[in-house]
Amino acid sequence: QSGQPVEWLKEKNYFFKMASYADDLRLWIEQNPGFIQPESRKNEVLGYLKKDVQDLCISRPKSRLPWGIELPFDKDYVTYVWFDALLNYITALGYHPDAEKRNPQFNQNWPATFQIVGKDILTTHAVYWSTMLFALDLRPAHCLYAHGWWTVEGRKMSKSLGNVIDPNVLIDNYGADSLRYYMLKEFPFGSDGNFSHESFMVRYNADLANDFGNLAHRAFSMTEKWLGGSIPKLDENQPIDTALELLCAETLEKYSTLIDSMQFSQAFEVLWVFIRRGNKYIDTEQPWRLNREGDMTRLGGVMRRCLEVCRIAAWLMSPVLPNKSNE
Numbered sequence: 001q002s003g004q005p006v007e008w009l010k011e012k013n014y015f016f017k018m019a020s021y022a023d024d025l026r027l028w029i030e031q032n033p034g035f036i037q038p039e040s041r042k043n044e045v046l047g048y049l050k051k052d053v054q055d056l057c058i059s060r061p062k063s064r065l066p067w068g069i070e071l072p073f074d075k076d077y078v079t080y081v082w083f084d085a086l087l088n089y090i091t092a093l094g095y096h097p098d099a100e101k102r103n104p105q106f107n108q109n110w111p112a113t114f115q116i117v118g119k120d121i122l123t124t125h126a127v128y129w130s131t132m133l134f135a136l137d138l139r140p141a142h143c144l145y146a147h148g149w150w151t152v153e154g155r156k157m158s159k160s161l162g163n164v165i166d167p168n169v170l171i172d173n174y175g176a177d178s179l180r181y182y183m184l185k186e187f188p189f190g191s192d193g194n195f196s197h198e199s200f201m202v203r204y205n206a207d208l209a210n211d212f213g214n215l216a217h218r219a220f221s222m223t224e225k226w227l228g229g230s231i232p233k234l235d236e237n238q239p240i241d242t243a244l245e246l247l248c249a250e251t252l253e254k255y256s257t258l259i260d261s262m263q264f265s266q267a268f269e270v271l272w273v274f275i276r277r278g279n280k281y282i283d284t285e286q287p288w289r290l291n292r293e294g295d296m297t298r299l300g301g302v303m304r305r306c307l308e309v310c311r312i313a314a315w316l317m318s319p320v321l322p323n324k325s326n327e
Contacts (some may be wrong), residue, residue: 014059014077016162021131022053034143036126037262038190041119041146045126056128058083072101086129089115090138097136112141114262119146145262149194165195178204179320184264184320193304207272212313215278219306225289227303235301240284245304247277248312264320278309 026049029035029042036042059077060068068078093110094103117125122144130140152163170179182203187193223229235246249275258267281302290299320324 007287011061011064013057013061014071014074015055016083016132016135018056018128019053020293021134021281022049023320024124024134025049025127025130028134028140032142035140036122037128037143037145038188041122041126041190044122053127056080056083082124086124086132089129104127111139114143114145115141116145116147117277119148128238143262145190147190148187151194152194154194156202170200171285174200175206175323177324178208181268181317181320182207184267185268188265189262206214207268210281211275212317214308215275215276215313216310218279218282219310221301222287222291222313226287227296227300231307232300232304234296240281241305244281244309245276249308252312252316271313273280274309275313278306278313281309282306 012052026046029049036045041285058080059071060075060080062070062076062078065078068081069084071077071079089112090106091107095106095110096102115125118259125143130144133140150157152165155161155163157164167179182200185203185207186195186199223232251270254270257266258264258270285302287299287302290296290302293325314321314325
């Protein structure tokens with residue numbers, strides 16, 4: 001398409017017999033349905049494997065490409081980058097061809113639970129890397145998860161357009177916790193997503209400030225003001241308290257399942273139902289009324305439950321909001 005004449009080149013190279021392991025990979029995907037996520041990406045790989053899979057050229061002659069990692073068995077060639085780079089996943093952990101000489105760290109950490117890659121390099125990881133592992137008599141990661149790309153205000157990020165998002169500016173103004181939450185909450189993990197300042201501010205104000213922040217502020221300030229800042233004892237459960245406990249147990253179970261499957265956005269939806277219930281609990285039980293009426297036993301029980309909601313929410317969100325959760 002450039003209009004330049006096409007020049008045919010012929011050269012000798014080394015090849016990895018990738019085609020010999022194509023059937024092994026097809027069978028692995030069939031027997032491990034959660035291996036490639038999300039589902040749409042798995043279909044891409046299966047489509048690739050339906051073709052006549054070829055062997056992989058793993059070298060470039062130095063006469064044409066002088067830079068690169070030299071092949072250990074032939075100094076006239078360098079290694080194709082998508083062959084030597086992939087090996088770093090296991091060599092960094094202390095892999096050795098002799099199982100007796102492998103670093104214990106390798107045995108502890110491989111196969112990995114998740115390998116997370118961009119969708120544009122899924123084939124190199126799902127096909128090249130997996131077949132390389134089979135050739136080494138090793139197993140792939142339990143799940144290869146391909147994430148999507150981000151656009152800005154509906155347009156592709158581009159330096160020429162001047163619409164590249166500088167995360168440092170957002171972090172300086174709103175903190176790393178807020179940006180991390182937004183990036184995981186706004187779009188289902190694995191899909192493409194569109195960043196907009198408006199949606200960021202909605203998440204920041206509605207979710208973090210109004211819901212989570214308001215719950216924590218009210219729970220802490222009323223405990224400090226009316227109960228001397230010490231954690232009060234629980235009173236006997238009333239129906240509204242039992243309902244809150246049941247929702248807590250349900251939240252823990254659902255949240256853990258969703259996080260383990262990397263469905264972050266859905267996990268946060270489940271948790272925020274619990275956080276909003278905490279705010280609703282305060283509105284219904286009216287600690288200010290209990291204090292005014294002198295019912296300190298019930299006031300203590302209500303505030304203790306509010307503090308528990310804050311504790312559990314902070315604990316569950318600590319990987320995403322480590323600074324605020326610790327605070």
